[in-house]
Amino acid sequence: xxxxxGLRVGIxxxxxxxxxxxxxxxxxxxxxxxELRLLAxxxxxxxxxxxxxxxLPVQAVSEETLKGLDLILASxxxxxxRQWLPIAIQGGAIAIDNSSAYRMEPNVPLVVPEVNPxxxxxxxxxxxxxxxxxxxxxxxxxxxxxxxxxxxxxxxTYQSASGAGAKAMQELKDQALDILKGxxxxxxxxxxxxxxNLFPHNSPLNDQGYCQEEMKMVNxxxxxxxxxxxxxxxxxxxxxxxxxxxxxxxxxFFEPFPLQEARDRLxxxxxxxxxxxxxxxxxxxxxxxxxxxxxxxxxLRQDISEPNALELWLCGDQIRKGAALNAVQIAESLIxxxxx
Amino acid sequence: xxxxxGLRVGIxxxxxxxxxxxxxxxxxxxxxxxELRLLAxxxxxxxxxxxxxxxLPVQAVSEETLKGLDLILASxxxxxxRQWLPIAIQGGAIAIDNSSAYRMEPNVPLVVPEVNPxxxxxxxxxxxxxxxxxxxxxxxxxxxxxxxxxxxxxxxTYQSASGAGAKAMQELKDQALDILKGxxxxxxxxxxxxxxNLFPHNSPLNDQGYCQEEMKMVNxxxxxxxxxxxxxxxxxxxxxxxxxxxxxxxxxFFEPFPLQEARDRLxxxxxxxxxxxxxxxxxxxxxxxxxxxxxxxxxLRQDISEPNALELWLCGDQIRKGAALNAVQIAESLIxxxxx
Numbered sequence: 066x067x068x069x070x071g072l073r074v075g076i077x078x079x080x081x082x083x084x085x086x087x088x089x090x091x092x093x094x095x096x097x098x099x100e101l102r103l104l105a106x107x108x109x110x111x112x113x114x115x116x117x118x119x120x121l122p123v124q125a126v127s128e129e130t131l132k133g134l135d136l137i138l139a140s141x142x143x144x145x146x147r148q149w150l151p152i153a154i155q156g157g158a159i160a161i162d163n164s165s166a167y168r169m170e171p172n173v174p175l176v177v178p179e180v181n182p183x184x185x186x187x188x189x190x191x192x193x194x195x196x197x198x199x200x201x202x203x204x205x206x207x208x209x210x211x212x213x214x215x216x217x218x219x220x221x222t223y224q225s226a227s228g229a230g231a232k233a234m235q236e237l238k239d240q241a242l243d244i245l246k247g248x249x250x251x252x253x254x255x256x257x258x259x260x261x262n263l264f265p266h267n268s269p270l271n272d273q274g275y276c277q278e279e280m281k282m283v284n285x286x287x288x289x290x291x292x293x294x295x296x297x298x299x300x301x302x303x304x305x306x307x308x309x310x311x312x313x314x315x316x317x318f319f320e321p322f323p324l325q326e327a328r329d330r331l332x333x334x335x336x337x338x339x340x341x342x343x344x345x346x347x348x349x350x351x352x353x354x355x356x357x358x359x360x361x362x363x364x365l366r367q368d369i370s371e372p373n374a375l376e377l378w379l380c381g382d383q384i385r386k387g388a389a390l391n392a393v394q395i396a397e398s399l400i401x402x403x404x405x
Numbered sequence: 406x407x408x409x410x411g412l413r414v415g416i417x418x419x420x421x422x423x424x425x426x427x428x429x430x431x432x433x434x435x436x437x438x439x440e441l442r443l444l445a446x447x448x449x450x451x452x453x454x455x456x457x458x459x460x461l462p463v464q465a466v467s468e469e470t471l472k473g474l475d476l477i478l479a480s481x482x483x484x485x486x487r488q489w490l491p492i493a494i495q496g497g498a499i500a501i502d503n504s505s506a507y508r509m510e511p512n513v514p515l516v517v518p519e520v521n522p523x524x525x526x527x528x529x530x531x532x533x534x535x536x537x538x539x540x541x542x543x544x545x546x547x548x549x550x551x552x553x554x555x556x557x558x559x560x561x562t563y564q565s566a567s568g569a570g571a572k573a574m575q576e577l578k579d580q581a582l583d584i585l586k587g588x589x590x591x592x593x594x595x596x597x598x599x600x601x602n603l604f605p606h607n608s609p610l611n612d613q614g615y616c617q618e619e620m621k622m623v624n625x626x627x628x629x630x631x632x633x634x635x636x637x638x639x640x641x642x643x644x645x646x647x648x649x650x651x652x653x654x655x656x657x658f659f660e661p662f663p664l665q666e667a668r669d670r671l672x673x674x675x676x677x678x679x680x681x682x683x684x685x686x687x688x689x690x691x692x693x694x695x696x697x698x699x700x701x702x703x704x705l706r707q708d709i710s711e712p713n714a715l716e717l718w719l720c721g722d723q724i725r726k727g728a729a730l731n732a733v734q735i736a737e738s739l740i741x742x743x744x745x
Contacts, residue, residue, distance in 0.1 A: 221561030274706035296710035366614035370636035
């Protein structure tokens with residue numbers, strides 16, 4: 066239960082692309098904050114960040130600085146989460162973790178608030194925030210899957226540089242300038258040049274040739290939808306876009322899904338902004354999804370190759386709904402359900 | 406039959422992105438040219454272009470300048486082809502047309518030389534060069550389809566600016582610089598900014614919501630493969646890349662296609678360069694396909710969602726194999742078959 070004075074909130078990984086966005090979103094949404102601690106590696110300690118009108122110091126994460134928190138929002142990578150979140154929850158905090166560390170653990174809810182908020186009820190201290198591509202896809206497909214279950218998804222993604230962090234976004238801009246000047250593009254964060262180029266997602270590949278990013282889409286979607294048999298294949302691709310992901314989704318149902326019914330469902334769906342102007346050939350675009358809360362969904366079509374399938378297209382801000390916003394919405398849902 | 410002194414060749418649309426590439430490829434491949442006429446709209450007449458060591462004037466296309474040609478390679482758009490190619494072939498020339506004007510006419514062969522060179526035998530003067538996305542896809546899939554027929558393809562494309570011409574490539578570069586300078590990007594050729602953005606292909610949409618580019622993939626592939634029942638759905642997307650297209654292809658066969666057999670077929674396939682280094686996460690990329698003749702194919706995987714399907718990834722130079730090179734290879738195939 067939130068006391069009158071609000072919650073004692075920590076942000077772990079406060080200086081990163083997602084951490085700074087969490088900070089901005091907490092202020093924007095007037096999240097009930099009594100005390101806010103910005104935590105990061107000792108390297109980042111001593112910096113300051115603004116929270117509304119207040120300027121706050123960044124502190125090194127430690128047993129001391131984790132003490133007495135009600136809520137910790139973590140986005141500092143899997144190994145940092147594994148090290149510090151068990152300590153934070155022992156001290157009584159609830160942790161919402163943006164890393165992949167705990168997502169597939171059976172006793173950890175993996176939650177998209179528009180899809181499976183009721184899964185929060187069984188939490189044991191840690192709640193996992195899904196991967197960006199999964200969040201965007203599940204927000205768009207849940208309103209359809211609820212009515213007529215999905216049999217199989219063939220996904221192709223168009224993923225922005227932000228998924229690899231703030232340094233990767235700067236690298237994309239630097240590379241673009243290099244190429245425009247006729248110089249070879251510098252690569253440091255990414256293995257290959259991304260400006261005016263693209264490449265299959267550079268996460269580790271498994272024995273079947275699927276990269277981690279693709280398997281996150283497969284396994285996390287099954288867990289969030291409580292659909293362990295759902296068939297899903299994906300091709301994840303990095304494209305020279307700064308901070309919004311796009312996805313082309315071919316979605317096959319067990320029976321035909323009337324187009325108008327699907328359109329109605331999506332137009333009414335929570336977290337979805339339906340964007341279609343067929344006259345102007347105007348559909349979701351990453352530049353327009355940037356900085357927006359909803360997932361932009363459109364270009365809904367009956368698949369001409371398969372009577373039971375629909376095609377759709379979406380774009381969503383990778384840092385907001387793909388990460389920071391979803392984490393804050395999980396906290397809001399915990400409060401609304403009396404779990405925090 | 407080619408005379409000792411070679412052929413009298415015209416290039417219609419000689420000053421465009423594809424026209425200048427045809428000129429370069431004819432020189433590179435020592436195409437048997439006795440006389441070369443560079444033809445374009447009156448607006449472009451008077452310019453000069455280099456052909457090997459020779460500098461040639463660009464002439465306005467007219468009944469006069471079309472007279473006495475053996476071969477005309479046209480890449481000036483559908484309406485220009487419809488106006489001038491009938492006149493050229495009445496004068497005895499064979500026309501290879503890069504526009505969409507004649508592609509779906511039943512008496513016009515639509516040819517990818519690695520796939521269906523025998524279709525050239527029935528030509529009646531005009532031969533159509535397929536659309537870029539179709540050429541790249543058919544080169545990659547024919548070696549598989551020949552052994553075990555394809556049932557259905559789900560395609561997602563990542564298409565470069567060059568598909569909209571040389572001005573579009575410049576616009577992408579100008580927009581990137583605008584954005585890096587913090588200025589709003591100028592749009593003239595494309596309806597929306599392409600730099601650091603992407604959007605569904607901006608060709609006209611049909612009643613089913615498929616754009617022209619997507620229907621070209623569907624209809625042209627069926628014609629080239631002589632597979633009128635082939636199921637194909639596509640999502641065509643423009644991405645901020647200069648001149649090579651990429652495609653993510655989910656390919657379902659009527660029966661399982663053993664992965665090693667598919668890999669062997671692709672490694673031996675004409676027009677394909679198989680590019681895979683799983684250790685380095687290194688697969689085809691548009692920057693590396695740029696300026697290359699073969700279609701780079703790789704990331705071949707068994708689809709984990711469907712036992713009869715494979716996933717593969719390709720990149721190909723849109724101006725070369727996607728247009729100019731394929732047209733010149735058609736001419737070479739005509740010569741090799743004694744048809745020219």
